[in-house]
Amino acid sequence: MIVVILFPAECGNSVTGTQGTLLSPNFPVNYNNNHECIYSIQTQPGKGIQLKARAFELSEGDVLKVYDGNNNSARLLGVFSRSEMMGVTLNSTSSSLWLDFITDTENTSKGFELQFS
Numbered sequence: 393m394i395v396v397i398l399f400p401a402e403c404g405n406s407v408t409g410t411q412g413t414l415l416s417p418n419f420p421v422n423y424n425n426n427h428e429c430i431y432s433i434q435t436q437p438g439k440g441i442q443l444k445a446r447a448f449e450l451s452e453g454d455v456l457k458v459y460d461g462n463n464n465s466a467r468l469l470g471v472f473s474r475s476e477m478m479g480v481t482l483n484s485t486s487s488s489l490w491l492d493f494i495t496d497t498e499n500t501s502k503g504f505e506l507q508f509s
């Protein structure tokens with residue numbers, strides 16, 4: 393059975409399904425300083441995940457790290473700040489993605505809206 397998650401995950405959530413949306417905390421209102429949010433995505437075994445940003449706006453010093461697996465020791469697919477993830481499509485080789493959103497002590501921005509499928 394395929395479970396489709398239609399509601400967005402919040403900070404620190406994990407989602408299981410073949411498509412969905414991930415939002416930064418408070419999106420589209422600015423995220424907070426000194427945050428670390430972990431998102432994990434799990435799709436069907438044997439299937440990869442494609443991840444794209446519909447919106448991506450981080451302040452310098454705040455980063456989103458994307459790992460190809462189910463923890464942060466998996467292969468790093470990319471580290472993104474400012475608007476660096478706009479126009480980028482990430483493809484996992486595993487059936488999970490692990491995202492680590494880390495904000496520093498000053499300056500916040502709108503954050504991100506990511507779509508996976």
Ligand SMILES: [Ca+2]
Pocket residue numbers: 425451452453454495496497498499500
């Ligand atoms: Ca910041």
